[in-house]
Amino acid sequence: MTQQAAVDVFAKVRGHERAEILAAAREADVIPYFRPMTSPAAPVVEMEGAERVMLGSNNYLGLTADERVMQGARDALEAYGTGLTGSRLLNGTTPLHLDLEREIAEWMGTEDAIVFTTGHQANVGTLGTILAPGDTVIADSGDHASILDGCLLSRAKLRPFRHNRLDKLERALERAAGDGGGVLVVVDGVFSMEGDVAPLPEVADLCQAYGARLMVDEAHGAGVLGARGAGASELLGVEDRVDLRMGTFSKSLASCGGFVAGSAEVIEYLRISSRAFLFTASSVPAAVGAALAALRVLRSEDGPPLLAQLGENARYLRDGLHERGFKVVEDGSGIPTPIVPVLVEDDWKCALLWKALYDEGVFVNTALHPAVPPGGALLRTSVMATHDATTLDRALDAFSRVKAAFEAEHGPLPGPAS
Incomplete structure (x- = not known):
């Protein structure tokens, strides 16, 4: 005799709290x-x-229509076809990926960089790998959803603080000191909804005072702020005090994908340990070619x-x-x-x-x-x-x-x- 589940798992899609207003x-x-x-x-x-x-676009530099960027996509398409059909670990790494990672590291002024297929995966794959149960992650309440997803995936203790409130951040750091594990603070450089800039010098000061690591999501800052366009960390003079910097290709770099830049040892650890990197297909060649061409335009005169x-x-x-x-x-x-x-x-x-x-x-x-x-x-x-x-x-x-x-x-x- 078969038994049926007490509740249909699909029941939640019917009559949910926003269904009525959505219908209207x-x-x-x-x-x-x-x-x-x-x-x-x-x-x-x-x-x-x-x-x-x-x-309503994040095409901040307008490079999606730049002939050099489109040619970069065409060249990659002709050289490598429409897709690589495998992960970076196996058959999905091309010279374009290696050039892009090297030039991102040069642009960011870091030892190394790793390219993910999407920006969401860059955050999830980094936070879900670097953090572990027993660690504490402190996040601004205005951080991007992908940061929250990565924090939850890691099963680290999450201590959110009110948007851009340094007093709340310090209180979270004080409490995290008693949690017993490592501590990572994660903030957006430029927040995606309000467009405001994080007070990174003060955030870095607090991280230093409490022995916490700092990661900055530069998705809306890279290709926007700073003399090199390297983001809020560059503009505010704290590049040397930020441990990890994340960015995307789907905004100023006119493509799709994401990256994390930082120390060589951390980036190498992500290459061999990040499930979001190891178990997803590599970016399509045209996307990598376009991002690399856009980065070169940004770094040119x-x-x-x-x-x-x-x-x-x-x-x-x-x-x-x-x-x-x-x-x-x-x-x-x-x-x-x-x-x-x-x-x-x-x-x-x-x-x-x-x-x-x-x-x-x-x-x-x-x-x-x-x-x-x-x-x-x-x-x-x-x-x-x-x-x-x-x-x-x-x-x-x-x-x-x-x-x-x-x-x-x-x-x-x-x-x-x-």
Whole structure:
């Protein structure tokens, strides 16, 4: 006689807590996700049959359309085919991977670097390997989800602290001192939703004082900040005090993948121990070729002007939104990043505002609970170095029109901070 499980494991997918609001959003056609794009990633794209200014991309340097980067992908495709069909450990390592790892280490100023197939795997594969039960990991509450996933995978004791609160970090370090194992602090250099920069000098000071190691996720800082574009650690002068630096290819480096840079002994340990590295297929050659070509553009004489233009465009969009009466989230550091968030507060209003902008020909991202705290819904806008003033003005004019119409029907939006 067969027995059936008391609960259907699929039951959770029916009638979950967000099902009703999701159904209403679908009915109103205000779901801001999974909208097909039918053109290359560029400052202006085609989505669902119409041109839209792209203010929702992480293509910060605009290199996805750079002929040198596309040629790098083509050359890799011709040389190695469409895929390597194996892990890096076995048949999935090419000279391109080795060149990319060497040049990343040179760029980051570290002894070595390791390339993962995705950025998510870079964090999960590093944290899940370096940490172990008995260790403690201290993470900023604003850290990327892949960091949390890696922390949970490791089964180390997790001590989160409130976003960018140094007093809370110090308290966590004090408590971790009694946990008995090693201690690792992990923070984003540039936080992906708010675009604010971590206070890395102070974080490094605290790590040094309590004997903790420090890892910085530079996914949104690499190719954005610093004279070399090496990230927040470079800009803030703490490269020599950061033990591990993670980055991705899916933002400024115009491809897909991730890396971790650090000491030779740690990187070698990851190469032979990280399950996310050992047991996944190697990056497709075109992705590696594109990332390597983009890195070479960034490190060439063309890199500094791109970085400067990106900062100028970020300031232009931020100032423009502020002047038009939007509440732009700012961290007080004065460091411009290409992520320019507009606080809306209410999830439903945020979705409606997104749709109004979309209909006016502007694509932005939305961040709703639980991606942000309750009451923290925001429109996440972002710029590229290749946006020009005419295109940004076109987007800002759309914001003005949408704001006036929206407030006439739904009431005032949060205004600029005084």
